[in-house]
Structure formats: structure tokens, C-alpha cells
Amino acid sequence: MKKIEAIIKPFKLDEVREALHEIGVTGLTVTEVKGFGRQKGHTELYRGAEYVVDFLPKVKIELVIAASQVEAAIDAIIKVARTGKIGDGKIFVTSVEQVVRIRTGETDEAAI
Numbered sequence: 337m338k339k340i341e342a343i344i345k346p347f348k349l350d351e352v353r354e355a356l357h358e359i360g361v362t363g364l365t366v367t368e369v370k371g372f373g374r375q376k377g378h379t380e381l382y383r384g385a386e387y388v389v390d391f392l393p394k395v396k397i398e399l400v401i402a403a404s405q406v407e408a409a410i411d412a413i414i415k416v417a418r419t420g421k422i423g424d425g426k427i428f429v430t431s432v433e434q435v436v437r438i439r440t441g442e443t444d445e446a447a448i
Contacts, residue, residue: 355412364399
């Protein structure tokens, strides 16, 4: 089993969710986050005053899936989240040793 964490632009969330649903991903967790990478924030004007926004709003999607689905999930996320501009985000893949569904006690792939 693998855990995929994808940091994407907020307006791409619905498209990514739909793309993952189409390949059979049944559940995911979404968190609103802030951060920066090479984008390094930007300057905005508010009521005539200029200020720097260091942390940009992003969305973090987390999903645990079977190892056989990882490549399809990564391809689906990249396909719909890519705008071609700086700040499109990143995808992290890590191994998951155990999953337990609290309600039923099911473990591992049966719990996904």
C-alpha cells in the first residue's frame, strides 16, 4: 500500500477529485494549506498599501491506495493539475505498513 500526498492549486481540486474517482479511488482527505517553493510568494496591493504574501494558499490531497494503482493515480493528478506555470505543486509517495478501519477492524487493503 502507498500513501500519495499531492499539493495542488486550490482551483484544481474538483478536477483532481473527478480524475481520481474515474480510476477507482474511493476516498481521499483534503486539507487547506499554505506554503511556498520556487514561487516564493508575491506582492499585492490592498487599499493602496503594498504587502508581501509569503505563503500561498494550496490544497493537500492525501490518499492511501494499493501499490498497483499508484502510477495511474499520479498520472491522473498530473494530467488535470498541471497548468504549466510555476506553483503547480508536488506529489509525494510513501509506503504504508498498516491500515486499520476503526469501525469494523478490517486491516490493510480490505480497510482502504
